[in-house]
Amino acid sequence: MDAAYPSSPCAELPCAEPCADARIACADNLEFLSRLPDCSIGLVVTSPPYNIGKSYEKRGSLEDWLAQQKAVIAECVRVLDTRGSLCWQVGNHVSDGEIVPLDTLLYPVFYSFGLRLRNRIVWHFEHGLHCSKRLSGRYETINWYTKTDDYVFNLDPIRVPQKYPDKKHFKGPSVGELSCNPLGKNPGDVWIFPNVKSNHVEKTCHPCQFPVELVERLVLSLTEPGGTVFDPYMGVGSAVIAALKHGRNGFGCDIAPEYVSIARARLDALAAGTLRTRPMDRPVYRPPGPSAL
């Protein structure tokens, strides 16, 4: 592991929450993980390579990919706190036009390590390859597992506006009172966040970045302030940024020096208050047009 990213005193961060440290390295994830103590991480959140020949991976057999995933997952389970969560975000492996949903291959692996699936969140986005012989893929999944039944889950920080916030009970003992939670509703398990394509404010040269707002929702609901978030396939540091924004510690590693440099620059910008991220509560753009269809 190379030198940790310097600790960021809370006062320098553009958030009013407790102190948070970043520790990032240009390293193979198994090497980085080997230095983390057992049960030291509150949330592992990541998106591994999908074995589809992106610039940062070598395409190989699915068997080899699964064996590599198994080794990394075993270590992630070891470092996960007993109240902790692990979120593995994946899409499809595609070969000769045939898709293999990677979460279905990985489910038995997580299960064999004693993890339990709490939600299979569908992340819907609107941009991507246009397919001509099948429907264009417009979702991936975030597979949220916990280590035990006693896990951190805070719903209030991630509630979203109610559809009918002023609706009241019209009969019974609560007549006249609001019938829905005034703090907002549970966001459900279908999440719509724009993916990071060319005109997204967070876009870097990385071909597959997390939108920071997607990770923010996981950080806020699955960790407490002061907790620690780790991304073993960190890319340009989006998960670490989401952690620091909310007063959590952010750890991450990536094997590609170019991405780690960008992650460092983004963390510097975050500390300086100049990093632009898409706000979690901004509605998705809807093109103008007839609304009464």
Ligand SMILES: C[S@@+](CC[C@H](N)C(=O)[O-])C[C@H]1O[C@@H](n2cnc3c(N)ncnc32)[C@H](O)[C@@H]1O
């Ligand atoms: C899908 S990308 C993750 C992008 C990240 N979520 C972000 O927001 O930038 C997968 C990343 O895994 C990295 N990677 C591949 N093998 C690795 C390994 N053995 N150890 C650490 N990182 C690795 C790649 O360089 C790539 O950046």
